[in-house]
Amino acid sequence: MNGPVPRPGVLAIEPYQGGKSKDTSYVGKMSSNEAALGPSPKALEAYAKAAAVTHRYPDGGAHLLREAIARRHDVEIDRIVCGCGSDELLQLLCRGYAGPGDEVVYSEHGFLIYPIAATACGATPVAAKDDGYTVSVDSMLKCIGDRTKIVFIANPNNPTGTYIPRAELERLHAGLPPHVVLVIDAAYAEFVTDPDYDSGQELASWAPNVVMTRTFSKIYGLAALRVGWAYGAPAIIDVLNRLRGPFNVPTPAQAAAVAALEDREFFDKALAHNTRWRDWLFQRLGGLGLHVVPSAGNFLLIDFGSAAGAHAADEYLRDKGWYLRRMDSYGFKDHLRLTVGTENENRGVTDVLAAFMETARV
Ligand SMILES: Cc1ncc(COP(=O)(O)O)c(C=O)c1O
Known part of the structure; x- marks a missing residue:
């Protein structure tokens, strides 16, 4: 081969592979863990x-x-x-702290970006066995060695939706040598209502x-x-500042995010909606004879x-315009992931699933 060759x-x-997004002919798109109620109208106005x-570069x-963010989260x-x-x-955390010969530990059914980011910078991703659907702190700690540079944990985890409580997170941190960076990916933190x-x-503060x-995407x-x-930790933030693009967040995106943070009323509505319909979906799907995590x-x-x-359920749903997320790439071939939608979407998708379960019983 004569052409350019990428790094090993x-x-x-x-x-x-993201959830379906190019095709807009769906009835309900519940495949990418997007916000059921969309953005705050105030965020759109600011945008x-x-x-x-x-024509101006962003700040x-x-x-x-x-x-x-500092105000809102104190x-x-x-x-x-x-x-x-x-x-x-x-991605930048991997670039900053891991390279060839290093290991990056993540949980077996953790977010797929972790092994992708580790591989991209030449490091070796190491998957720690989960305890059923939940991250096992013991098995993560067993994977730590001299070559470990980063431990990634999504809490709550995508795609399982489970989380480990504060005490377990602290136990994980306490078991790590000081040279290992612990990345706590809390993309779904705002949805959690459990007191533990x-x-x-707290850990990141000291x-x-x-x-x-954290993210504004959810x-x-x-x-x-x-x-x-x-x-x-300031030293880690410094590394990220050195590696990031100088203008990595566009002005309208910054403005929309500020307005979204300040619209507490809309936030409360989105949280109440999620709590109510997540519970409703859990009950309704359970009632159809499906096991839901x-x-x-x-x-x-x-x-x-x-x-x-x-796969049959996915085909059946797709045929009727309902998109869920296949889980083969996460090692859950028997599963589909469903994002909480609007009331109409939640009722609609479960009606279609009920019809599917009927055909499966025949
Ligand atoms: C666990 C987890 N972390 C991070 C992200 C990425 O979010 P962002 O849109 O901020 O890049 C996602 C998106 O699905 C996610 O599920």
Whole structure:
């Protein structure tokens, strides 16, 4: 071969397959853990207003946004960095701390970006066995060795929806050597209502090797604008600031995110909607004879009992315009993941699933 050759390992990466998004002919798109109620109208207003200054570069330091985050979460602004989605920050953490010969530990059924990001920078991803559907702190700690540079944990985890409580998170951190960066990916933190949950903010406020990542793509409904942030040890934030693009978050995205943070009324409505309909879906799907994993996020993992069952359900739903997420790439061939939708979507998709279960029984 004469053409350019990428670095070793790059072609070993399985490109990330997102939930269906190009096709807009669906009846219900419940495949990407997007916000059921969309964004706050105030965020859209701010976005439109900021469009008038598209000829100017954005504020590379995202000061107003970091100020708004610091106010809302009661954290120090200097410990925050914003990213082009939290995805950018997860990738940069790998670039900053891991390379060839290093290991990056993540949980067996954890978010797929972790092994992709690790492989992309030449490091070796190491999957720690889960305990059923839940992250096992013991098995994660068993995977730690001299070569470990980063441990990723999504809490709550995507695609299982389960979380480990504050005490377990602290036990994980306490078991790590100080040279290992603990990345607590709290993309779904806003949806959790359980009192024993901690987003990782507490550890990230003092531990020199902890960083928490957050996103505006989920409860705030700004997935298309790509805004995320990280909070943690100043030395880690410094590394991210050195590696990130100088203008990584566009002005309208920053403005929309500030307005979304300040619209508490809309936030409360989105949270109440998710809690109500997540419970409703859990009950309704259970009533259809399906096993559903209890979830703290805005989605549910549904077990169809076999890969053939899950694929048949997916085909049946797709045929009628309903998109769920296949889980083969996460090692859950028997499952589909369903994002909480609007009331109409939740009722509609479960009616179609009820009809599918009838055909499966015949
Ligand atoms: C666990 C987890 N972390 C991070 C992300 C990425 O979010 P963002 O849109 O901020 O890049 C997702 C998106 O689905 C996710 O599920």
